[in-house]
Amino acid sequence: MSRFQSAFAQSRPALVCFITAGDGDTAANLDALVEAGADVIELGMPFTDPMADGPAIQSANLRSLGAGTTTADVLRYATDFRARHPQVPLVLMGYANPMVRRGPEWFADAAAAAGIDGVICVDIPPEEDDALGPALRAKGIAPIRLATPTTDAARLPQVLAGSEGFLYYVSVAGITGKQQAVQASIEGAVARLKQSTDLPIAVGFGVRTPEQAAAIAKVADGVVVGSALVEICGEYGAAAPAKLKELTAALAQAVHSARQEQVA
């Protein structure tokens, strides 16, 4: 059973946490997320031009690059994480250019060696899958695709074909960390997606509080939180792990117990 299957096969929804690699003490920040109950980790690969991200993650990218973070550093954070946490699924998330710079095979080899389970590449849609997808699949790494409010029924099969790991539902048409989707629209979207795929569905974009996370966890298999955690890294720097732990614990509690409350 893959790490994704283990993380999502539980009877409870999963909490997926995103931080940007190289923004503060990455190892300590990642450990804080796992210790506080994160089920899946998304590690952001910094890029100079994060055009799908809002101000919080843009700033994190710039802080990381400003601190001199390289692709080799990102892979080292992943390798070390895998050694410390053998069971926690680890996803690299970022943009095409840093991933394909040395060729897709190089990247897939390096990611596999670092113990990466999946890759989310924001700007490689199914139409350009050749740029990275085949190389990842050949190494057993899941290409994780995004579905959005603009992905209509006619297009969805194309998005699902070749998707592995889980499906990331971007709940708002927009950039990360800005608006929050209306709960009813999320419920409708997840129900529609569930009719078309057996992949676990994680919902993200604009999720900041335990209350929001709990509401989404009632219908989705996973809840993704990014900008709210990244803002903590930016605000607290070296002191971020304790604060990350606090928020992640509250989110994990809310997500993990969301369906119990529903039953009760």
Next chain:
Amino acid sequence: MNTHLNSFRTQPDDRGHFGQFGGRYVAETLMPLVLDLEREYRKAQADPAFQAEFDDLLEHYVGRPSPLYFAPRITEELGGAQVWFKRDELNHTGAHKINNCIGQILLAMRMGKTRIIAETGAGQHGVATATVCARFGLPCVIYMGAEDVARQSPNVFRMKLLGAEVIPVTSGGATLKDAMNEGLRDWVANVHDTFYIIGTAAGPHPYPEMVRNFQSVIGKEARAQMLSRTGRLPDLLVACIGGGSNALGLFHPFLDDPSVKMLGVEAAGHGLDGDQHAASLLGGSPGVLHGNRTYLLQDEDGQITEGHSISAGLDYPGIGPEHAWLKESGRVDYTAVTDDEALEGFQLLCRTEGIIPALEPSHAIAAVAKVAPTMPKDSIVLMNLCGRGDKDIFTVAEKLGVEL
């Protein structure tokens, strides 16, 4: 099977690829829009009424056809090939940018979009976009790097006079590429009502093809004008390249004329041996940015580096994907000229022909000044004079040490 390339004018393929370049590297949220844009553009292409309205506006609003001008004194001074200019600096708003903006705003209205956004570097595309928005009464938001807002205040004021909202972009390096990032962020959040008028032949498919086609009016006119005036085709075409839309506009209608050579001129800034240039083809390598695979200025990890040029219009770390393909196919030659050479080209044209060029085509003039003397006197060089220089007089004065 004959795999020889029979035509250079059939690119891109149906996925928007020019060989290994181009494509649609955008977030999933934008992908359905990009596909919709392509469908609507194909319908517009097939609609004679669309083409008729485009042609009518180019004639009566933009002032086309632009003249084809034989430049006798610069020809005499260089002592080689005859030098001819396609006078696109005489267009309304003073550059070739307006040709594309007319085409895209007609398409936007056809698609029922009610809000226009654009990015701009030096401000020429911003001014052209604000102009067509005023002409058709659509609200207009222009993203411009905060650095560029400070350097190009006359164009900022022009855009505001034309009714546009100019939003200074402070993220990243606060220049053109960051303005384009912000344009894409706006678009992804306002997909239902907003049309993004991209200013050069780059971005996700169909933009590179669409912008090239709207700008091809330059080359179509020039080809017919040259044949009518001289009874022959030119021997060499020359144009400057930032994103590359004016060069493609001139080159594309000539690509299948084997006797016509072509030279694209990038900005070498302080020189190609350092990192202070904007020559993506000659000093960069292939990568993915802003929706397409093309040559980029980047480091070994794929982080984008900032370009430099005396000309803010050439100061972009990428280039249209069709140029990347034309370079690899060998059909077009590419060279680069430095800030100092461009400044000399600028002064040469002022002095010999009484035309103040923009700093962008001043790069092409510098290349003409190098190559024309090596060619026979009965040969013809045709250069696209794609913009006028009023906007640049402050920069030039500063470089020449003149206080205004």
